[in-house]
Amino acid sequence: MKKYVIAGTGSRGSESYIKPLTELYGDCAKLCGVYDSNKKRAGLAAKMAAYDVPVFDEWENMLRTVKPDCAIITTVDAAHDIYIISALEAGCDVISEKPLTTDEFKLNKIYKTAQKTGKKVTVTFNCRFSPLFMRVKELLEEGVIGDIYSAHYEWLLDTSHGADYFRRWHRERRHSGSLLIHKASHHFDLLNWFVSDTPVKVNAFGSRRFYGTNQPSGGINCRGCSRVDKCNFYWDINSGTHFKLYTDCESEDGYLRDRCVFSDQIDIEDTLSLNIKYKSGISAAYSLTAHSPYEGLSIALNGSGGRLELKSFYGSGIFAGARGSSITVFNRYGEQVCYHVPSSNHATKTMLEYPELMRGMKNSGHGGSDGMLRNALFRGMTADPLSQMADLKDGALSIGIGIAANISMREDRAVRLDEFIKFM
DSSP states (O other), rough: EEEEEEEOSHHHHHIIIIIIHHHTTTTTEEEEEEEEHHHHHHHHHTTTTTSSBBBBHHHHHHHHHHOOOEEEEESGGGGGHHHHHHHHHTEEEEEEESSSSHHHHHHHHHHHHHHHHHEEEEEEEGGGHHHHHHHHHHHHHHTTOSSEEEEEEEEEETTHHHHTTSSSGGGGGGHOOOHHHHHHHHHHOOOOOOOOOOEEEEEEEEEOOOGGGGGGSSSEEEEEEEETTOOTTTOGGGGTTTHHHHHHHHHHHOTTTTBBOOOOOOOOOSSSEEEEEETSSOOOEEEEEEEESSSEEEEEETTHHHHHHEEESSSSSGGGGGGGEEEEEEESSSSSSEEEOTTTBBOOHHHOOOOGGGGTOOTTTTTHHHHHHHHHTTTTTSTTTTSSEHHHHHHHHHHEEEHHHHHHHTTSSSSEEEGTTTTT
16 A cells, blocks of 8 residues: 655646545555645645545645655646655655656756655656557557658647636746646657657747737736626636635635736747657657647658558537547558547557556546556556656656757757756
8 A cells, every 4th residue: 555645736636636546546545645835725625535634734744744655746837846856855756747847957956866866756648548649659559650750740729728828827937837848748748659769959939929918908817807798718717616726725825717818927938839850860840829719639640651640629619519530541552541549438459458557547537548547657557568657757858848949949049958958
């Protein structure tokens, strides 16, 4: 029976860890303490657990008192390093939500501490457990397009999902490192995972074209805004009970979950374009749009044996009714081969071979991927044929692309990852 503690009790920490860890994993894991810099939120989150979990006022005191086997970190991104490093020094393994951290200085401190202590850092990339992406990885491992030469990668966030990043703490670079770190670390990890290669160089361009001061603002946040009847981005945070973790705790630290998406506080980009070079010579073109009229992604991988195209459209945007996914391979024999698209109800080959992945995935978030990831974290895997469990290096390389892109935009040049990642 492993003992766990958690730092960070926002929606991710509470819904993805506190509730399921205490409800579903009582035979192998015990949550022994929760901590949040907002003490009131920590108390509310602890009440979501299936059994009594102590709430601690101080992180270090929780580590000393509980002596956990593992610490789960789900705080604001820019604070990850503080909790990861102290947990490692206390003799704990660490499970960190993506992104691992937000800049090169914190990254190198984490790596140095992990090397010194010999403890394990796991980064939670739930996209690796999405049945759709698992099927693509299986096909690539089977060699359906041979050696990979290049990739074209576009990710679209609609004006429901995308706008939400500009309401929250993510909108300030000092907290999130920008969307290139917070959001795109998912995307970069997928790309690294698909091509099984190491990124070495990045050239990037980005701007803020839609949010921020590009449209009129009527106030600090949506509640009490003077433009309620005129703004298409008005959001009623009190429409449900889910966000009481935030509204009921504002008095503690002043954090507003429904801030205006057209605020002059916003300093991150909403329109981004990157070129990425890999060690083997693979080149990739990536773009992120956070204000699309619909949500989805398009990934094309070109190889010696043909081209694989993955398309997926979903979300709540204007074209949400057209949601769906497809995996198509165009080979060198003039054939177009359409492959079965898995879902949370239709298993991939790997899921059938390792059924422990599937336990608990029903009704779990992100199409079942969250449940499979938790099973792998807390119950373990008999084997990991697709290399789904991401370690410290994987976490570093995913944000390494984003860090390099931020430097590239700031200094108007191409940036090598080994300029700032000391262990490349």
